[in-house]
Amino acid sequence: MRTIMSTAVLWGLMGSATAFAADAPILSTSGKFEEQTGEALFNQVCQGCHMAQGQGAHGAGAYPALSTNPKLGAKVYPVYMVASGQGGMPGFKKYMDDQQIAAVVNYVRTHFGNQYPDTVTAEEVRVLTQR
Amino acid sequence: MLMHPHAYFYEIFFIFSGFDRLAQPLLQALAGTDIFFRFKGLIMQEQAMVVSRRKVLNWIGVTAGAAAMYQAMSALSFAAESTYERNFALSGAPKGTRVLILGAGLAGMTAAYELRKAGYQVKVLEFNAKPGGRCWTLRGGDRFTELGGATQQCEFDKGLYLNPGPWRIPYHHHAVLDYCHKFGVALEPFIQVNYNAMVHSTKAFGGKPQRYREVQADFQGHVAELLSKAVNQHGLDQALTREDRERLLEVMRKWGALDANNAYKKSLETSLRRGFAVDDGGGLMPEAVPSEPIDCKALLDSNLWQSIASGQEYEFQSSIFQPVGGMDMIAQAFQKQVNDLIHYNAKVTRIQQDANGVTVTYQNSDGSGGAQQEQADWCVCTLPLSILGQLPIDVSAPMMSAIRAVPYESSVKVGLQFKRRFWEQDEHIYGGITYTDTPVSKISYPSTDYGKQGKGVLLGAYIWGPNAYEFTAMSPQMRVQKAVEFGAQIHPQYPGEFENGIAVGWHRVPWTNGCYGLWTPETRQQHYKNLCQIDGRIVLAGEHASYIPAWMEGAILSSHDAIKRLHTHIIASTKTA
Numbered sequence: 001m002r003t004i005m006s007t008a009v010l011w012g013l014m015g016s017a018t019a020f021a022a023d024a025p026i027l028s029t030s031g032k033f034e035e036q037t038g039e040a041l042f043n044q045v046c047q048g049c050h051m052a053q054g055q056g057a058h059g060a061g062a063y064p065a066l067s068t069n070p071k072l073g074a075k076v077y078p079v080y081m082v083a084s085g086q087g088g089m090p091g092f093k094k095y096m097d098d099q100q101i102a103a104v105v106n107y108v109r110t111h112f113g114n115q116y117p118d119t120v121t122a123e124e125v126r127v128l129t130q131r
Numbered sequence: 132m133l134m135h136p137h138a139y140f141y142e143i144f145f146i147f148s149g150f151d152r153l154a155q156p157l158l159q160a161l162a163g164t165d166i167f168f169r170f171k172g173l174i175m176q177e178q179a180m181v182v183s184r185r186k187v188l189n190w191i192g193v194t195a196g197a198a199a200m201y202q203a204m205s206a207l208s209f210a211a212e213s214t215y216e217r218n219f220a221l222s223g224a225p226k227g228t229r230v231l232i233l234g235a236g237l238a239g240m241t242a243a244y245e246l247r248k249a250g251y252q253v254k255v256l257e258f259n260a261k262p263g264g265r266c267w268t269l270r271g272g273d274r275f276t277e278l279g280g281a282t283q284q285c286e287f288d289k290g291l292y293l294n295p296g297p298w299r300i301p302y303h304h305h306a307v308l309d310y311c312h313k314f315g316v317a318l319e320p321f322i323q324v325n326y327n328a329m330v331h332s333t334k335a336f337g338g339k340p341q342r343y344r345e346v347q348a349d350f351q352g353h354v355a356e357l358l359s360k361a362v363n364q365h366g367l368d369q370a371l372t373r374e375d376r377e378r379l380l381e382v383m384r385k386w387g388a389l390d391a392n393n394a395y396k397k398s399l400e401t402s403l404r405r406g407f408a409v410d411d412g413g414g415l416m417p418e419a420v421p422s423e424p425i426d427c428k429a430l431l432d433s434n435l436w437q438s439i440a441s442g443q444e445y446e447f448q449s450s451i452f453q454p455v456g457g458m459d460m461i462a463q464a465f466q467k468q469v470n471d472l473i474h475y476n477a478k479v480t481r482i483q484q485d486a487n488g489v490t491v492t493y494q495n496s497d498g499s500g501g502a503q504q505e506q507a508d509w510c511v512c513t514l515p516l517s518i519l520g521q522l523p524i525d526v527s528a529p530m531m532s533a534i535r536a537v538p539y540e541s542s543v544k545v546g547l548q549f550k551r552r553f554w555e556q557d558e559h560i561y562g563g564i565t566y567t568d569t570p571v572s573k574i575s576y577p578s579t580d581y582g583k584q585g586k587g588v589l590l591g592a593y594i595w596g597p598n599a600y601e602f603t604a605m606s607p608q609m610r611v612q613k614a615v616e617f618g619a620q621i622h623p624q625y626p627g628e629f630e631n632g633i634a635v636g637w638h639r640v641p642w643t644n645g646c647y648g649l650w651t652p653e654t655r656q657q658h659y660k661n662l663c664q665i666d667g668r669i670v671l672a673g674e675h676a677s678y679i680p681a682w683m684e685g686a687i688l689s690s691h692d693a694i695k696r697l698h699t700h701i702i703a704s705t706k707t708a
Contacts, residue, residue, distance in 0.1 A: 025605060027570045027613070028597045048541070048603035048638050049278075057278035059641025060258040060478060060496075061518035088517030088644050090538035095597050 033095050038107025041100055045092070046108070054112035061088075067112035075120045076128070078105045083129050098125040215305045219691055221698045224250030225705040230697075231256070231491055231507035233482070235473045236264025238513040238672040238686040240465035241310070242694050243472050246511075249698060254505060255469070256477040258496050258642050262470070263462025265296035265643060266683060269546065269633055270457065277639035283607050286548070286631040290580070291588040293546030294458040295635035296646075297683050298575075298590075299323065302450045304684035306691065307461070314464035317455040322578040324442035324449070325563020331621050332568045335433030340565070340621045343439060345425060348388065348404035350436040352395035353427040355387020363393070397423050438566035446682075453578060461683070474505075479514065482524040484668045509701060511693060513673045513686075515539065517644040526666045533658035537675060539645020541599040543636045545571070545614040547591035549628040554589065555581060557624065569617040570598040591618050591632065603636030610634035648675030663693070670697045 025044050028034040035041045043052075049063040050056055056065035072078050082101050085091035092101070099122040109116040230246050232239045235257035247253045269275060271287040287293075299321040300307050311318055326344035361367060362376050362383075371379065383389060388400045395401060402408075402421040409420035430436060441447060454460035466473075480502065481492035489510040492502050512519065517539040524531070554560040554576050562578035571592035580587075591614040594602055602610050611632035619625035637646035650659065663676050672686070672693040679685030 025601060025609070027601050029568075029570075031596060033597050033600075044604050045597075045600045046604075048600050048636060049644075051279050057639075059278050059644070060514070061521045061644050063278065063644070085538045087520040087535045088515075088537070088539045090540070090649065095600075 031095075032097075033092075033100060036100065036103065038103040038105075041096070041104040042107050042111075046104065049089075054108065066108050066114070068114065072109050072114050073116060075105065075109065075116070075118060075124075078108060079120055079125055079128055083125065093129050093131075098122040098129055098131070101125045101129070215688060216691070217305070217309065219245065219306075219695075221245055221249035221695065223702065224698070225701065226250070227252065228509070228701060228705075229254070229488075229507040230509045230511060231489060231505055232472075232511045232513065233479055233491065234258075234264065234513035234673070235262040235469075235475075236513055236673070236686060237266050237307075237461070237465065237683050238674070238690040239264075239511070240462075240469050241687050241690040242511045242513070242672060243469040244465065245691070246694055246698075247469070247472065253469075253472050254507070255473040256479055256491065256493055256505065257473050257475050258478050260475050260496075261462075262466045262473060262475075263459050265640075265647075266458055266462040267294070267296050268457030268459035269293045269295060269635075275633070275635070276641070277607070277636070278641050278644075279639060281607050281639075283633050285633045287546070287588055287633075288548065288586045290456075291548060291577075291586065292457040293544065293588060293590065293633060293635075294453075295544050295546075295637075295640075297458055297681075298453060299447075300452045300454075300683070301446055301448070302452070303445070304679075304682065306687040307683050308452070310465070310687065311454065311461060314461075314468065316460050316464045318452040319455050319579060320449075321451045321453040322562025322576075323447045323451050323564065325560060325576070327558075328560050328563040328576070329565040329567075329574075329621055330435045330438045331565065332433055332435055333620070334568065335429070335435060338620060340567075341425070341433075341435060342406065343563075343565075345405045345422075346430065346435045347439045348401065349395070349425045349427075349430055350439065352387040352389065352401060352404070352424065353430060355383040355389055356393060356395045356427075359383045359389065359393035395424060395427075397421050434568075441564075441566070455579065477503075479522060482510065482512065482522060482669070484510070484525045489668050508668065509697060510669045511690075511697065512669055512671050513690070515643045515645070515673065516648050516675050518642070519671075524669075526669060527661075529658075529661040530664060530666045530671075533662035534671075536654050536658045537648040537650060537662075539638070539643070540647050540649045540681075541595070541603060541636070541638050542646040543592060543594040543599045543602040543610065543634065544590060545592035545602075545610055545632055545634040546588050547611070547614060547618070547632040548586055548588045548630045549624075550586055550630055551628060552577075552583065552587035553624040553628055554587075554622065558622070565621060567617070567621055569620060570594060570602070571614050571617045572598070574618055574621065586630065591615070592634075599636070600638075602634070603638045607634045610636065647681035648673075650680060663689075665697055665700050670694075 026034070033041065033045060035044050050066050051063070054066035056063045066072070079101060081089065082096070082105060083091055083093040102120045102122045102125045106119045108114065229252045232242050232253060232255040235255050239255055240262060243253050243255050269285045270292045271285055271289060273285040274282060275285070276282040300318070326347065328343050329340035330343055330346050331340035359380055362380055367376060380393060384393060387395055388404050389395050390398060390400070399421055401424055402419070405422055405424065407419045408422040409417055411419040476496040477493045478496045479491055479493045483490045489507050491505045491510065493505065494500060494502055516534050516537045520535045560576050561581050562576050565574040567574065571594065573590070573593040575590035575593065577587060577589060592602070602613065605613065611634050614632065614634070615625050615629050638644065662671060670693045672690040674680050674682060674685040674689065676693065677685030677689040679688065
């Protein structure tokens with residue numbers, strides 16, 4: 001799992017913008033997410049709400065934890081959530097293709113204390129996204 | 132907001148009803164250019180058909196998005212104006228009737244202000260330690276802790292600020308403006324369009340930013356020339372009479388600054404639009420030197436012209452305003468009216484109702500203390516649906532489905548403080564917006580304190596779409612750093628002048644879990660009316676219960692409409708009771 005650079009290190013390097021370009025996130029330029037691996041998609045998209053260790057967050061409302069989450073047991077559930085969203089969570093199928101959705105679901109289902117042996121394929125995602 | 136790449140062409144198309152007859156010659160004139168291929172798709176789709184206005188609207192909706200369709204609808208008078216009542220006032224509340232309001236944003240405070248005036252006993256529960264919700268300003272000394280725990284200390288100098296949420300007020304947002312006038316909130320012009328700001332593409336002109344005025348004038352001029360060619364090549368002979376064709380050529384010459392031969396080229400006239408290579412002076416200073424227009428094909432291929440229509444949209448047209456000193460001046464003005472009604476640091480955890488009244492359970496926002504309860508006869512709930520949808524609430528199934536049907540959009544803003552206002556001093560950019568295809572998307576220069584010595588804060592990023600998610604997922608420091616990196620492509624002064632910054636990713640804002648409620652035509656059709664009903668003793672309000680999503684005007688008009696209906700309902704139920 002990619003670790004987030006400490007902010008102290010970042011600030012120390014301010015002013016030499018290219019020095020740590022290799023570690024900085026790659027930003028998409030096409031209007032869709034260009035991250036391909038489950039790890040990159042999690043770190044650069046899902047983490048925004050579900051946080052770095054999938055621990056979720058609490059404020060006036062909450063973001064559910066993905067870590068050790070029994071709801072991830074049925075793989076169709078996270079596929080549906082990522083593709084179509086639910087409640088306040090937006091669906092991502094307009095920004096991710098079926099392969100990316102499969103990759104990030106497989107990543108989350110095998111990290112953060114989740115150890116589900118079965119994987120989801122892009123073809124299975126397609127059944128749900130219908131594209 | 133979405134750009135409208137074809138806005139100019141629609142205008143031209145709608146001058147004539149013969150859309151399809153105009154299409155062929157225009158395609159010929161545009162052959163080989165980037166926009167040729169875009170139009171080809173449209174025209175093949177619609178070929179040999181009589182194109183109705185609604186059909187064109189549908190096409191705009193499908194290809195350019197709802198905002199573009201709304202713009203076109205407004206232009207074609209399909210979209211109704213709001214029925215805002217200038218002298219909105221309720222009166223005659225049944226004695227002793229209690230209304231509990233959830234949320235002290237603009238919708239909640241509007242409801243509190245108007246319902247108390249009407250004679251209700253009002254109380255407001257607010258999650259934050261201060262009112263305003265998304266009507267919010269960050270200044271030096273402010274601390275902001277986002278979801279996940281990262282805390283930023285705003286280090287801006289005195290008088291400098293960032294509006295992380297709403298930052299401008301169109302002249303037709305009557306309700307916001309009227310409350311500003313009524314409560315004495317000073318307004319100043321927000322510079323939306325600055326002809327001397329930049330439009331920038333990493334893929335065009337070697338990544339060198341171009342001046343807005345040059346792209347605007349040259350695009351208009353080249354389009355006028357292309358249309359004139361279509362006329363002269365008899366492409367419009369069927370659509371227009373000879374007199375109309377001559378009139379059109381005359382109009383194109385004036386509109387596009389064309390010469391007598393209908394050509395757009397380097398001249399005094401075109402430089403009066405796009406600016407000169409050397410400006411006129413006084414005394415023995417050099418005479419003006421005209422500037423060279425950008426080549427037509429290079430300009431069309433650059434896509435930079437897509438950025439120049441934004442300020443023409445109804446939402447952004449002049450005049451457009453900002454409160455002097457920061458957007459939360461509006462929140463503070465409301466606070467002066469209703470502060471005594473607001474219970475701060477109250478996190479709502481449950482909303483119950485029965486035939487006799489409403490019971491709302493809450494706890495201190497920091498988790499301290501136990502569950503507390505507030506009871507009332509009626510409830511106006513302005514909590515964002517992203518929060519409300521997670522709470523146990525006694526409402527009908529259709530309203531619950533509606534509450535759960537609206538995802539919340541992602542957006543990011545980054546404020547950057549620099550040692551000096553180099554954009555004014557070096558580049559003569561006074562307010563306004565630079566557009567860029569880098570992930571920061573927009574840079575906006577402060578529409579205030581022009582020419583002031585000392586430090587300045589600009590909006591260094593205003594991001595939607597995938598990049599907004601990517602920025603939200605970064606640490607706040609990385610967001611700021613990235614904004615500086617990308618901005619340096621447009622302003623090389625950035626690295627040397629940058630001092631500090633603050634970044635807000637709206638999905639990390641603890642009281643909203645997102646920027647605003649993202650409706651689609653389908654979810655509106657299925658759920659919107661259910662969301663807006665009075666459900667037993669509860670009615671919802673906020674930008675999410677409006678057709679002006681994300682805007683403060685939507686929040687206030689939604690509140691007006693909700694409390695007016697609620698008041699009528701209360702009076703009626705009291706009479707029958």
